[in-house]
Amino acid sequence: MRYLALLAALLLLFLPGPASAQTHHRLIVVLDPGHGGYGPDMSYTGAIDNGLEEKVLTLQVAKRAARDLRAMGYAVNLTRTRDQAVNWPPRDLNHDGTIDQLDDYNARTLFANRHHADIFVSIHFDAAEGAPFIHGTHGYYCPARPFWRQSKRLAATITAALAASLTHSGYSSPDAGVQTDVADKVPQRFPNYPWFFVLGPSWPKRITGSAMPGALIESLYLTSTSDATALKRSGTIAAIARGYAEGIRAYFHGHTMS
Numbered sequence: 001m002r003y004l005a006l007l008a009a010l011l012l013l014f015l016p017g018p019a020s021a022q023t024h025h026r027l028i029v030v031l032d033p034g035h036g037g038y039g040p041d042m043s044y045t046g047a048i049d050n051g052l053e054e055k056v057l058t059l060q061v062a063k064r065a066a067r068d069l070r071a072m073g074y075a076v077n078l079t080r081t082r083d084q085a086v087n088w089p090p091r092d093l094n095h096d097g098t099i100d101q102l103d104d105y106n107a108r109t110l111f112a113n114r115h116h117a118d119i120f121v122s123i124h125f126d127a128a129e130g131a132p133f134i135h136g137t138h139g140y141y142c143p144a145r146p147f148w149r150q151s152k153r154l155a156a157t158i159t160a161a162l163a164a165s166l167t168h169s170g171y172s173s174p175d176a177g178v179q180t181d182v183a184d185k186v187p188q189r190f191p192n193y194p195w196f197f198v199l200g201p202s203w204p205k206r207i208t209g210s211a212m213p214g215a216l217i218e219s220l221y222l223t224s225t226s227d228a229t230a231l232k233r234s235g236t237i238a239a240i241a242r243g244y245a246e247g248i249r250a251y252f253h254g255h256t257m258s
């Protein structure tokens with residue numbers, strides 16, 4: 001009986017009460033390396049130019065940013081850790097009767113929801129066909145979500161930190177700021193759903209929205225002569241990853257950027 005009492009006391013000691021659960025809750029970041037794998041269209045590879053592939057770079061950045069963030073004390077989960085679709089093996093996740101690119105977007109938001117992420121960050125590189133002079137970094141958020149203010153601030157802290165980190169690495173690249181996903185110049189697939197699928201609200205039989213603030217960042221243009229040259233230099237990927245990590249830390253510390 002004495003042993004039982006001792007055991008109960010020990011259990012009480014180690015069971016997390018509400019207070020300790022609060023103190024020990026590690027903030028959870030889900031990083032989403034854009035694109036990945038092989039599919040019928042460019043959406044799997046992302047942009048390709050100047051000998052660079054977007055899906056390869058996004059994964060490099062995500063893995064390195066994850067390392068930086070874990071060293072800062074955050075819990076990090078990646079939607080993919082290799083060159084493959086996130087919806088793998090392929091499933092009809094949105095129950096619309098077909099397995100397509102929409103299911104891959106669903107796989108990303110469902111992953112973030114399943115991991116109870118505090119924030120969701122989708123990592124991309126940009127492209128502007130026929131405009132090699134367009135360069136820089138900008139962030140997107142969805143204005144149609146209840147947590148849009150946090151999403152906007154998240155996009156802003158990351159783009160600002162990215163620009164600072166790139167400058168620090170020796171490549172000055174403009175922070176083109178933050179805009180809504182609706183303002184993106186590339187037309188979305190459905191006219192009545194003008195948002196990015198990984199950021200927008202739920203739409204039955206199409207997409208399940210993420211349950212937490214999110215941002216999609218496009219750092220540097222693969223079509224830009226100067227950005228592509230910088231991306232081939234050792235240190236630039238690490239600088240971008242560092243930018244993501246520091247921007248996320250600034251967000252959690254409550255910083256605001258204009």
Ligand SMILES: [Zn+2]
Nearest residue numbers: 034046124125
């Ligand atoms: Zn992309």
